[in-house]
Amino acid sequence: xxxxxxxxxxxxxxxxxxxxxxxxxxxxxxxxxxxxxxxxxxxxxxxxxxxxxxxxxxxxxxxxxxxxxxxxxxxxxxxxxxxxxxxxxxxxxxxxxxxxxxxxxxxxxxxxxxxxxxxxxxxxxxxxxxxxxxxxxxxxxxxxxxxxxxxxxxxxxxxxxxxxxxxxxxxxxxxxxxxxxxxxxxxxxxxxxxxxxxxxxxxxxxxxxxxxxxxxxxxxxxxxxxxxxxxxxxxxxxxxxxxxxxxxxx
Amino acid sequence: xxxxxxxxxxxxxxxxxxxxxxxxxxxxxxxxxxxxxxxxxxxxxxxxxxxxxxxxxxxxxxxxxxxxxxxxxxxxxxxxxxxxxxxxxxxxxxxxxxxxxxxxxxxxxxxxxxxxxxxxxxxxxxxxxxxxxxxxxxxxxxxxxxxxxxxxxxxxxxxxxxxxxxxxxxxxxxxxxxxxxxxxxxxxxxxxxxxxxxxxxxxxxxxxxxxxxxxxxxxxxxxxxxxxxxxxxxxxxxxxxxxxxxxxxxxxxxxxxxxxxxxxxxxxxxxxxxxxxxxxxxxxxxxxxxxxxxxxxxxxxxxxxxxxxxxxxxxxxxxxxxxxxxxxxxxxxxxxxxxxxxxxxxxxxxxxxxxxxxxxxxxxxxxxxxxxxxxxxxxxxxxxxxxxxxxxxxxxxxxxxxxxxxxxxxxxxxxxxxxxxxxxxxxxxxxxxxxxxxxxxxxxxxxxxxxxxxxxxxxxxxxxxxxxxxxxxxxxxxxxx
Numbered sequence: 001x002x003x004x005x006x007x008x009x010x011x012x013x014x015x016x017x018x019x020x021x022x023x024x025x026x027x028x029x030x031x032x033x034x035x036x037x038x039x040x041x042x043x044x045x046x047x048x049x050x051x052x053x054x055x056x057x058x059x060x061x062x063x064x065x066x067x068x069x070x071x072x073x074x075x076x077x078x079x080x081x082x083x084x085x086x087x088x089x090x091x092x093x094x095x096x097x098x099x100x101x102x103x104x105x106x107x108x109x110x111x112x113x114x115x116x117x118x119x120x121x122x123x124x125x126x127x128x129x130x131x132x133x134x135x136x137x138x139x140x141x142x143x144x145x146x147x148x149x150x151x152x153x154x155x156x157x158x159x160x161x162x163x164x165x166x167x168x169x170x171x172x173x174x175x176x177x178x179x180x181x182x183x184x185x186x187x188x189x190x191x192x193x194x195x196x197x198x199x200x201x202x203x204x205x206x207x208x209x210x211x212x213x214x215x216x217x218x219x220x221x222x223x224x225x226x227x228x229x230x231x232x233x234x235x236x237x238x239x240x241x242x243x244x245x246x247x248x249x250x
Numbered sequence: 251x252x253x254x255x256x257x258x259x260x261x262x263x264x265x266x267x268x269x270x271x272x273x274x275x276x277x278x279x280x281x282x283x284x285x286x287x288x289x290x291x292x293x294x295x296x297x298x299x300x301x302x303x304x305x306x307x308x309x310x311x312x313x314x315x316x317x318x319x320x321x322x323x324x325x326x327x328x329x330x331x332x333x334x335x336x337x338x339x340x341x342x343x344x345x346x347x348x349x350x351x352x353x354x355x356x357x358x359x360x361x362x363x364x365x366x367x368x369x370x371x372x373x374x375x376x377x378x379x380x381x382x383x384x385x386x387x388x389x390x391x392x393x394x395x396x397x398x399x400x401x402x403x404x405x406x407x408x409x410x411x412x413x414x415x416x417x418x419x420x421x422x423x424x425x426x427x428x429x430x431x432x433x434x435x436x437x438x439x440x441x442x443x444x445x446x447x448x449x450x451x452x453x454x455x456x457x458x459x460x461x462x463x464x465x466x467x468x469x470x471x472x473x474x475x476x477x478x479x480x481x482x483x484x485x486x487x488x489x490x491x492x493x494x495x496x497x498x499x500x501x502x503x504x505x506x507x508x509x510x511x512x513x514x515x516x517x518x519x520x521x522x523x524x525x526x527x528x529x530x531x532x533x534x535x536x537x538x539x540x541x542x543x544x545x546x547x548x549x550x551x552x553x554x555x556x557x558x559x560x561x562x563x564x565x566x567x568x569x570x571x572x573x574x575x576x577x578x579x580x581x582x583x584x585x586x587x588x589x590x591x592x593x594x595x596x597x598x599x600x601x602x603x604x605x606x607x608x609x610x611x612x613x614x615x616x617x618x619x620x621x622x623x624x625x626x627x628x629x630x631x632x633x634x635x636x637x638x639x640x641x642x643x644x645x646x647x648x649x650x651x652x653x654x655x656x657x658x659x660x661x662x663x664x665x666x667x668x669x670x671x672x673x674x675x676x677x678x679x680x681x682x683x684x685x686x687x688x689x690x691x692x693x694x695x696x697x698x699x700x701x702x703x704x705x706x707x708x709x710x711x712x713x714x715x716x717x718x719x720x721x722x723x724x725x726x727x728x729x730x731x
Binding site for chain 1: 674677678680682683684689690693697698701702703705
C-alpha cells in the first residue's frame with residue numbers, strides 16, 4: 001500500500017528526515033513513536049504533501065504510484081487522510097458544509113457525481129452516532145471554539161466520513177480524556193481491517209492499548225532506529241527513549 | 251505539488267475580468283466637456299420640464315464652486331471633468347414590445363451577463379429594468395406592478411409621467427450640494443430608476459436593475475429614487491457589471507431612499523465594475539452617494555457586495571429621523587490587485603428609540619487597500635438610541651492593507667453603542683488543511699471567504715446570494731498568499 005524508500009526531507013537548511021524506509025501493507029496498523037523533534041509529524045506532513053518540506057532524496061509511493069508530483073489534494077483524492085495534530089479553525093464554515101465539500105471534491109476527482117443529499121445525510125448520521133457526536137456539533141463552525149478533545153474527535157469523524165485507504169493519525173490522543181480516547185479508538189478500529197491501513201503517530205503507549213498496532217517503529221533523528229511488534233511499545237514505556245538513543249549511538 | 255505563498259500570489263494576479271468585453275452598439279454621444287450648455291442639452295435631450303432643467307443648473311453652479319474631497323484613504327489621478335462625455339445613449343431608442351425587436355448584439359450582451367430577459371421573465375418574479383449606457387432599454391413586469399399601483403420605471407420616465415412625486419422627493423435626502431460627486435450627478439444624471447410603492451402595499455417581487463457602462467469614455471451618472479409610502483415594503487436589487495476598458499471611467503451615482511412611517515426598504519447591491527488590470531491600470535472610479543431617510547417606525551436595510559471598481563468611495567447611510575426607526579448596513583467589500591475601497595456607512599440617530607446595526611466584512615488581497623469608514627451619530631433628542639457595529643477584515647498575503655475608521659459621536663447619555671472589530675489572515679495552514687481533505691486551493695479560498703462573509707450573504711435575497719457567492723469566488727480566484 002505505502003512504500004517509503006530512503007526518504008530525506010528538509011525544511012529550509014534543516015534536515016529533518018534522514019533516510020526513512022517503511023512498508024505498510026493493506027490491513028496493517030503501524031505505530032510510529034519517538035521523542036520530541038524526532039521527525040514524526042514531519043513524516044506525516046511529507047506523506048500528505050505539505051509544500052513547506054522539501055523532499056531531497058528517496059520516494060514515497062501509494063499502491064505503486066509515486067506521489068512526488070502530486071498536490072496535497074490529489075493525494076487526498078487517492079485516499080490519504082491526515083488527522084492533524086493541530087486542526088485549524090475555519091470560521092463560518094460548518095462541519096457539515098466542510099465535509100460535503102470535501103467528499104464531493106474527492107468524488108469529482110474520481111469522475112463521480114456529487115453524493116445525493118439523502119445519502120450524505122445517512123452517512124453523517126451513521127458516523128456521528130458511531131463517534132457519539134451531537135448533531136448540534138455538526139452545524140458549528142469548523143474547529144472554532146472547539147475544545148482540544150472536540151477537535152480530535154472531529155478529525156476522526158472526518159476520517160470516518162471519507163473512508164481513506166491510508167489514515168495517518170498525528171498525535172490524535174493528545175488532548176483526549178479517557179472516555180473520548182475510547183470513543184476515538186473505537187472509531188479508528190471500525191475503519192481497520194480489509195484493505196485499509198493506518199499509521200498512528202504517538203508519544204505514549206496509552207493509545208496503543210486501544211488501537212493495537214501490528215508493528216511499532218521508533219523514530220530518532222529522522223530515522224527509524226528500531227522496529228518491532230506491539231511489545232516494543234511496552235518496552236519503550238518502561239525504559240523511556242534514552243535507551244533507544246544510547247543504542248543508536250552504539 | 252502543493253503551493254507556497256509566492257505561487258498563490260502569482261495565481262491571484264492572473265485572474266482576468268470575466269465580463270471584459272465590449273459591445274459595439276451605435277450610440278448617440280455628446281462631445282466631451284461640461285458647461286451650462288451641456289447641462290441644458292442633457293435636459294433637453296430628455297425632454298425634461300423646466301423645473302428639472304433649473305434644478306440641474308442649480309446643482310451645476312454648486313458643483314463649480316466645490317472641490318473634490320481628499321479625505322478618503324484612496325489614491326488616484328483625479329479625473330479631468332472636461333475630458334468626459336456626459337451623455338451617451340444607445341441609438342435604437344424606442345421601447346420594444348418583444349425581444350425580437352431588440353438589437354441582437356444587445357441581447358447577446360445580456361446573455362453574456364447571464365441575464366437573458368426571457369429567462370428572467372420566467373424566473374422567480376424578478377422585474378428587470380436594464381440601464382445600458384444611461385437609457386433604459388427594457389422594462390418587464392410593469393403590468394403586474396401597475397395593478398398594485400407600484401411605479402417602477404426609469405427616472406426619465408418618472409420625470410415625464412410622475413413629476414409631482416419626483417419634484418417632491420428628489421434631492422430631499424441627498425441635496426444637490428451634499429458633496430462634490432452628488433452635485434455633479436445632480437447636474438448631469440443621465441438616467442436611473444424610480445420606484446414608488448403606494449401606502450400599505452407589499453411589493454410582490456424583488457425589483458431589480460442591472461447597470462452597465464458600455465461606451466468608451468462616458469461617465470455614468472445614475473440617479474435612483476425609491477419611495478416607500480406609509481406601511482409599504484419593497485426589496486430592491488441593484489447589480490452591476492462593466493466591460494473592460496483602458497482609461498478610467500467615472501461613475502458617480504446617487505441613490506435616495508425614502509421610507510415613510512412604518513415602511514420598509516431593503517436595498518441590495520452587487521457591484522462588479524471593471525477593477526482595472528493586474529498592474530492597476532484602468533478600472534472604474536466609483537464615487538457613490540447612497541442615503542435613506544426613515545420616518546417613524548420605518549426601516550432601511552442596505553446590503554452590499556462590492557467586488558469591482560479600481561477606486562470605491564461609498565457610504566450607504568441611514569438618517570433615522572422618525573422615532574423607533576431602524577437602519578441596517580451589511581457589507582462585503584473585496585479588493586484585489588491594486589483596487590482601493592473606502593466604504594462604510596453613516597447612521598444618524600435623530601429619533602427616539604432608534605436602532606442601527608452595522609456588519610462590515612472587508613477582504614483584501616494582492617496589493618489592494620480596503621478601508622471601512624463608518625459614522626454613528628446620536629443627536630441630543632435621540633433617547634435610547636442603540637447601535638451595534640462589527641467590522642471584520644480578512645487579509646490574503648502581506649502586501650495588502652485593511653483599515654478601520656470608526657467615528658462615534660453621541661450627544662445623548664442614554665445611547666448604547668457597541669463596536670467590535672477583528673482582523674485575520676487566510677493562512678497556509680488553513681489552505682493545507684482543506685487541500686488535505688481533497689479541496690483544491692481555489693475552492694478552499696472560496697470556502698473560507700464565504701464562511702467569513704456568511705452573516706452578510708445571508709442577508710441577500712436568495713437568487714442574489716448565489717450570484718454574490720459566485721462573484722466572490724471569481725474576484726478572488728486563486729488568491730491568498
